[in-house]
Amino acid sequence: MKNLFKLFLLLLFLQNTAFAQEESATTIKKIYDNAITTHQAYHQLGLLCEKAPGRLIGTPNSFIAVDLMKKYLEDLGADTVFLQAFSSPAWICHSASATMNVNGKEIPLKMDALGPSASTPKKGVNAEIIEVMSLDEVRVLGREKIEGKIVFYNRSMNPTYYNTFRAYSEAVDQRTAGPGVAKEFGAIASITRSVNNNLDDFPHTGTFHAEGDKIPAIAVSTNDAEKLSAALKINPHLKVNIKVDAEDISTNTYNLIADLKGSEKPDEYIVVGGHLDAWHNTQGAHDDGVGCLQSTEVLRMFKDLGLQNKRSIRVILFMDEELYQSGGKAYADFTRENKIKNYFALESDAGGFTPRFFTIGASKEIVSKIQEYQYLLQPYGLEKIIAGGGGVDIGPLKKLGVPLAGYRSDWQRYFDMHHSANDKFENVNFREMQLGSAAMASLIYLIDQFDLAE
């Protein structure tokens, strides 16, 4: 009799499990169907790119972007929309140009300032350049060879990696640490080859570490890096003139936050976000307009489809991922001060191409739990869920013990566009973007429904 009862309980459990699985599959199908037939977010991304390109922290366009998206989130019917204020240093680039002197002629280079580059005198800085392939090469050459010169970092991304983010991370020290190391040995400016896989004419900007004094620092397009290198081989005393007009400022700014109240645990928050800021030279379509709109899509679909989130869903459009990463830190501080429980956090900041996978930054147990549900996303091309990081904006929540996740789309095209004028709305494909929105909403649905982050 006892065994019979046990069997009964087991059957009941199996039936419930099967039912829950079927119900989840149906809900996820609803999410995808809705995402792929609703153009609202795509149009809003177009508007954001058009009305507020170059929306770096502290710039007029960053405030326009906040207004535009605040209104959008209110119109979507979020329960609460508010600005989480913080102050931060910022940097405004007014203009930048550079030329190389070939046979007495000043040949313009396709370039842009890195942030936060120092300004030059009005007539620019003018000096011989010295080409290097690494930070270590500068250290080996030492002050004797470097002082008074412009250091030119010209190592390419490694094209043979399938994972372009790996190639990026191996090349990008020339940009992030290059100007600092050049300055340490007496260089008066630095030039970095754009961190981009292809040979093209787009300069790709980005941030560098600039503690204390700093030097003018620029990036040149990969094509012009090749030209510069070739000209230097002909004339080892080749001079370059760099002009940068930029300004360090302080600003009061905001993370934009919108909540959709949970039905059972409204005080626990599932965060989903991207960053609203974008470099001065770009519309910031893939980086990270897409991530912002995919995040607002999660809220929109939970509301429109009546998905009954148990916990509150919190969309955060972070300010300043690009320059000083101050928005992510500010939200973590806000969380600590107000004893907010963030149950889980998901970030989309790796492009809006066709979906490939999620990374989970949490305990092995939580990673395994979430992986068990991957089969529900497989029919939509989301091929795996693996251990990994979340993202720059939600990163500071890790110390608070929040399980993190990152949405990852196909990465072959990302660095053609990243931090350049080529990162524009017309390079975002509606279906690719919305399959991502659906993948993100589905993951959050599963996390919330089956308590997967504990």
Place this chain on the structure above:
Amino acid sequence: MKNLFKLFLLLLFLQNTAFAQEESATTIKKIYDNAITTHQAYHQLGLLCEKAPGRLIGTPNSFIAVDLMKKYLEDLGADTVFLQAFSSPAWICHSASATMNVNGKEIPLKMDALGPSASTPKKGVNAEIIEVMSLDEVRVLGREKIEGKIVFYNRSMNPTYYNTFRAYSEAVDQRTAGPGVAKEFGAIASITRSVNNNLDDFPHTGTFHAEGDKIPAIAVSTNDAEKLSAALKINPHLKVNIKVDAEDISTNTYNLIADLKGSEKPDEYIVVGGHLDAWHNTQGAHDDGVGCLQSTEVLRMFKDLGLQNKRSIRVILFMDEELYQSGGKAYADFTRENKIKNYFALESDAGGFTPRFFTIGASKEIVSKIQEYQYLLQPYGLEKIIAGGGGVDIGPLKKLGVPLAGYRSDWQRYFDMHHSANDKFENVNFREMQLGSAAMASLIYLIDQFDLAE
């Protein structure tokens, strides 16, 4: 002692297997490294698109394309390059236009002729249109409602399918069979909504079955299909004028074939190909310039890397996949007549986007055998190998018992471009294309090395 010997043999076998696996992984890495650092095929694709767009069978550009690619294959150092001649009906489109009459004004429609549309009189055909959503709707309406009219097929692709090829195959009967069914019930012309997921201004052409007499048949862009439908709701007697100037011809043409001789079984051929022809309105970059150049890349890499193919590798650039599929049939006939043993055949004709999978059209045993090697392609994003078809050009080899395979890339963007002016070289990404070339070369390497097609 006997058991000890058995154990020895087992260990030897395991060691050999491990060695073979390691060697394969190393070779495959070499293939990918070579593909992703060699721009020759990409530049040649640019040239093909620029010099020979609209290279439909029988057109001057189709012969230019053959010449261009023959020279290219000779320069690559193929052992044999030859033209396999055949004759076929063909069709030349000289011009096509259409207008809808709104309040006495002729409003131009974004359209193109389907192949092989009949010509209209010079002043065009002018008639009321009748909008339908399916072939069956025409059959239900019957001759009474259809006779003398222009049938307008306006069913969309189903956007909710993740698999866009499935959505295509469910919508495309309006194009392939639509004109025939319309004619059967007395229509004087037909209009098909472009088979495309998005609302845009590109007309997408394609073929229709035209046995015996045929009517003028066109496609309109999805945006103009919407406009036409809206105008028809306002004026149920809306008239459209269609002008097509086209010509049915006979042509002597060629499949272009290049062989790289095998070291052990030179009389067994591993076929790899795409089709060289492209519709009159397009550069045919993804469809199927990419497939052609990915196929030539297989030969180039086997040669340049000294991969020692046991069997001969045969690149075939088929003529006429688009209109009458005569090139594929002609090669199968050639094979039969000359008693050629095609050991295996691989086709790339589904776009040159980021690699996703291979389909294998062969016995379960062969499919399983090949699947065992998928793990070697996984690190490069080739996520699975599944049972499925090969492709239109190699399809006729199935009857001869040849195991077939199809290369499949990510399909979200394909139908934005397919058979339209939007299918242009600038929409092909170098890395995406070359990851495909490498995947194809790797598959062929494995098939040949481990005798997987038997």
